[in-house]
Amino acid sequence: MKAYKKLVEKYERIHHLSHMQSIVYWDQQSMMPSGSSDARAKAMAEFGVIIHEASVDKEIALLLNDAMGENLNAIQKASLREMQKTYTSNTILPSDLVKAQSLAHSKCNHTWIEQRANNNWKGFEPRLNEVIKLSKEEARIRSEINGLSAYDSLLDLFEPGMKSQTLDGIFADVKTWLPELIQNIVEKQKSQTFIKPQGIFKIKAQKELGVKVMKHLGFDFNKGRIDISAHPFCGGVPEDVRLTTRYDENDFVQSLMGTIHETGHALYEQNLPQDLLALPVGQARSMGIHESQSLFFEMQMGRSGEFLKSIHPYIIESFGNDEALALDNLVKIYSKVEPSLIRVDADEVTYASHVILRYEIEKALINGQIQTSDIPDMWNDKMQEALGLNTKDNYKNACMQDVHWSEGLFGYFPSYTLGAMYAAQQFNTVKKVHPNINDSIANGDLSQIKSWLKENIWSNASIYSTDELMSKATGESLNPKYFKEHLENRYLFN
Amino acid sequence: MKAYKKLVEKYERIHHLSHMQSIVYWDQQSMMPSGSSDARAKAMAEFGVIIHEASVDKEIALLLNDAMGENLNAIQKASLREMQKTYTSNTILPSDLVKAQSLAHSKCNHTWIEQRANNNWKGFEPRLNEVIKLSKEEARIRSEINGLSAYDSLLDLFEPGMKSQTLDGIFADVKTWLPELIQNIVEKQKSQTFIKPQGIFKIKAQKELGVKVMKHLGFDFNKGRIDISAHPFCGGVPEDVRLTTRYDENDFVQSLMGTIHETGHALYEQNLPQDLLALPVGQARSMGIHESQSLFFEMQMGRSGEFLKSIHPYIIESFGNDEALALDNLVKIYSKVEPSLIRVDADEVTYASHVILRYEIEKALINGQIQTSDIPDMWNDKMQEALGLNTKDNYKNACMQDVHWSEGLFGYFPSYTLGAMYAAQQFNTVKKVHPNINDSIANGDLSQIKSWLKENIWSNASIYSTDELMSKATGESLNPKYFKEHLENRYLFN
Numbered sequence: 001m002k003a004y005k006k007l008v009e010k011y012e013r014i015h016h017l018s019h020m021q022s023i024v025y026w027d028q029q030s031m032m033p034s035g036s037s038d039a040r041a042k043a044m045a046e047f048g049v050i051i052h053e054a055s056v057d058k059e060i061a062l063l064l065n066d067a068m069g070e071n072l073n074a075i076q077k078a079s080l081r082e083m084q085k086t087y088t089s090n091t092i093l094p095s096d097l098v099k100a101q102s103l104a105h106s107k108c109n110h111t112w113i114e115q116r117a118n119n120n121w122k123g124f125e126p127r128l129n130e131v132i133k134l135s136k137e138e139a140r141i142r143s144e145i146n147g148l149s150a151y152d153s154l155l156d157l158f159e160p161g162m163k164s165q166t167l168d169g170i171f172a173d174v175k176t177w178l179p180e181l182i183q184n185i186v187e188k189q190k191s192q193t194f195i196k197p198q199g200i201f202k203i204k205a206q207k208e209l210g211v212k213v214m215k216h217l218g219f220d221f222n223k224g225r226i227d228i229s230a231h232p233f234c235g236g237v238p239e240d241v242r243l244t245t246r247y248d249e250n251d252f253v254q255s256l257m258g259t260i261h262e263t264g265h266a267l268y269e270q271n272l273p274q275d276l277l278a279l280p281v282g283q284a285r286s287m288g289i290h291e292s293q294s295l296f297f298e299m300q301m302g303r304s305g306e307f308l309k310s311i312h313p314y315i316i317e318s319f320g321n322d323e324a325l326a327l328d329n330l331v332k333i334y335s336k337v338e339p340s341l342i343r344v345d346a347d348e349v350t351y352a353s354h355v356i357l358r359y360e361i362e363k364a365l366i367n368g369q370i371q372t373s374d375i376p377d378m379w380n381d382k383m384q385e386a387l388g389l390n391t392k393d394n395y396k397n398a399c400m401q402d403v404h405w406s407e408g409l410f411g412y413f414p415s416y417t418l419g420a421m422y423a424a425q426q427f428n429t430v431k432k433v434h435p436n437i438n439d440s441i442a443n444g445d446l447s448q449i450k451s452w453l454k455e456n457i458w459s460n461a462s463i464y465s466t467d468e469l470m471s472k473a474t475g476e477s478l479n480p481k482y483f484k485e486h487l488e489n490r491y492l493f494n
Numbered sequence: 495m496k497a498y499k500k501l502v503e504k505y506e507r508i509h510h511l512s513h514m515q516s517i518v519y520w521d522q523q524s525m526m527p528s529g530s531s532d533a534r535a536k537a538m539a540e541f542g543v544i545i546h547e548a549s550v551d552k553e554i555a556l557l558l559n560d561a562m563g564e565n566l567n568a569i570q571k572a573s574l575r576e577m578q579k580t581y582t583s584n585t586i587l588p589s590d591l592v593k594a595q596s597l598a599h600s601k602c603n604h605t606w607i608e609q610r611a612n613n614n615w616k617g618f619e620p621r622l623n624e625v626i627k628l629s630k631e632e633a634r635i636r637s638e639i640n641g642l643s644a645y646d647s648l649l650d651l652f653e654p655g656m657k658s659q660t661l662d663g664i665f666a667d668v669k670t671w672l673p674e675l676i677q678n679i680v681e682k683q684k685s686q687t688f689i690k691p692q693g694i695f696k697i698k699a700q701k702e703l704g705v706k707v708m709k710h711l712g713f714d715f716n717k718g719r720i721d722i723s724a725h726p727f728c729g730g731v732p733e734d735v736r737l738t739t740r741y742d743e744n745d746f747v748q749s750l751m752g753t754i755h756e757t758g759h760a761l762y763e764q765n766l767p768q769d770l771l772a773l774p775v776g777q778a779r780s781m782g783i784h785e786s787q788s789l790f791f792e793m794q795m796g797r798s799g800e801f802l803k804s805i806h807p808y809i810i811e812s813f814g815n816d817e818a819l820a821l822d823n824l825v826k827i828y829s830k831v832e833p834s835l836i837r838v839d840a841d842e843v844t845y846a847s848h849v850i851l852r853y854e855i856e857k858a859l860i861n862g863q864i865q866t867s868d869i870p871d872m873w874n875d876k877m878q879e880a881l882g883l884n885t886k887d888n889y890k891n892a893c894m895q896d897v898h899w900s901e902g903l904f905g906y907f908p909s910y911t912l913g914a915m916y917a918a919q920q921f922n923t924v925k926k927v928h929p930n931i932n933d934s935i936a937n938g939d940l941s942q943i944k945s946w947l948k949e950n951i952w953s954n955a956s957i958y959s960t961d962e963l964m965s966k967a968t969g970e971s972l973n974p975k976y977f978k979e980h981l982e983n984r985y986l987f988n
Binding site: 033043 | 507510511513514515517518521525526527528529530532533534536537538539540541544714715716717718719731733734
């Protein structure tokens, strides 16, 4: 085990360096004054090179080879497999490209924050184009080695093992039933009225409510915190998880559910196996599985009448006992389905349309079928088709709404809908194992849910492949029917 | 200039890495949850090694040698001199020692925060002892090379060119007149009564007041921010200055002046020459000169009746028009002299006693004349002698009050009193150049002061030695008589 032990030391070092990077990234998004962005972009780029160099250290290749012949237990074998995969993925890219990407992402991100506020596509486009150019170059290099298509070679970074051929099939199926389902739900909900809560909901009170709910869900504030950023995310490191959210004084509803969503991500991170944290095998399985945890908490559980009942006293405590804050009214609000422009504000039914639209555009961009300048029109066309909404000249709430592409995250969006499907399948299993789970949730007892997730998802980190993980946890491979059933049960048959 | 240009690139890289380190350090002090300290300590230690390795890069030695023969202008020559000094200083220490120090400082710092709250010297002592052991090892290695005494070899890191022989002389002189001066002032002030402002002074209001005053002083919030930490400091990087302060709801007076103090540091950082920021020559001249800027703002100007008059409207705006907040009452409060235990809360007259006590203890520690376990008793003895105060069993407000030693900052404390002396000498010159300066201050016009400091101190960074800088700015070398005159004029003859 000499070689394997040396590998562990190498990856521990990388883990420490990534810690620095994650905290500084969090700072950039939530704390940094805007005049400092140039200096920060340069610092991050320089540091990106250092992490890259540590990840492509030639000694790792030799050690990986030597460790293959060592007597390893099952977890160590899985660990070695993930090290091998990570190393191969990291060594494909030349350090000049990594540095150029880091700088381009920092600059594009900063421009995105500024120009999104101005609805200025033209001011943003050149920065985004530079990012896309570099991502295409990355995809070209990766596909040369792994034999995947350009887009699939990026998709594989976020959802290992997933192919666009499979996604095309799943999404084609969704497109056969989703539009009609949306129509039927919208029709059904026409007869349901609810009262919109009227602000002002002070940010201080919203923060306090968010913290109470996070504690209820089990977030460990001794190893994490929550702050504000333009685009909410779950950052930091497993030992120090940094959530961000955003508040609107006129509406606490979205922000509260956003906090629950990010807390789902955070619980996964905080409950990864402590002794494996520094190693690739100790990290979250995939972006899709990560999203399944946020959507398990936000969608499967968070928007259910039972869960809302359990946190209802906190809401009353924060904002007073108002007719609009009555439990049944809140349940209606949280299950309202309505085609809209913004993905992060979308309900769980129309959400898949937002993802499929982005998937189609980014796949065409990376595969070279369209140009950066085609994005706004293509967005408008697809949005009209999917949800009947016009986005002409409205960049801010259309193709400039997400941070992902500014960060070079192509191949990431499908994870959201895969996550929704994984989550539905997981929750379906929990209900089978614990038939009275909804009563427990209503009574504020989340112990069964957390035990199940800890045992079946969190503690397994990347020990198994996604398919193995889901099969062990739920008895079968990904099966999108649970997602469809969940939507029908909650929104049509309820 | 080929070699010099390559050196510039090398130091730019180090500047970018230091940027990461400074931001993460700030986070550790002001944002990080306590349960994350172990993971953070490891990450910081790992990163400390990387910065160290970049600073001791052997190619720098070759380039420094080559650059000596190149045709450089005066600034480039000064730059090369500072690179040479920095490089020599950095290469003396083996990387194992640097890593051990980084880890020991992180751990000691964290223990300090915890155990200070518990007044637990015994819980803190082993961590501090480890830091001292490593600092003595550092001093031993440095003095072998530079021929200075153990303590002087550390003092030189903060106040280049300063020797303990000189300090012994200056402090011996201070000890001949300070006790009597304190006694006379305390006697004089017995007949002066003032009304202590009664809280609650809400933290939000204090923050807002602090920000107004920082803006009045010229702090650039586009390239910096202010937050809370246990021990206030001015951190971050010149392009993104991170001030911290602390608030007490029962007393806004100390915190406000603390903010002015840190803003003095910040203005120096924010006004260093932009084109030299990445280079050793572009950094602040010394800790003593740095402190002279904070004390220029806090003591020379900040506590004067004229300055208080200029910010008085802000104070009233924040806390209402109360008898205790009348201008003449505030002037009395801000010039109150009273022997007390806490250095950072001390008035400017008794402050020097706090520094001399620490100087004597740390010099004896590093020179091996006393042990870590001797600190509490020695502190008590010296505190009784200097200010007539007993600190037996009171570690929290005695030898555990400062963060410096936890961070391995031995040789730093003298900078405070040197800074007070430099500041008095600088302000004396400003008064000669602008005889009506006090009227300008009272009218809220700080343009003459800032122009003078920018031209004579800030923009010169480390281009000149401390002695040259002071001589060019004030017409003579450090002359402590201006400090004594200032204290007598403000507190006795006024």
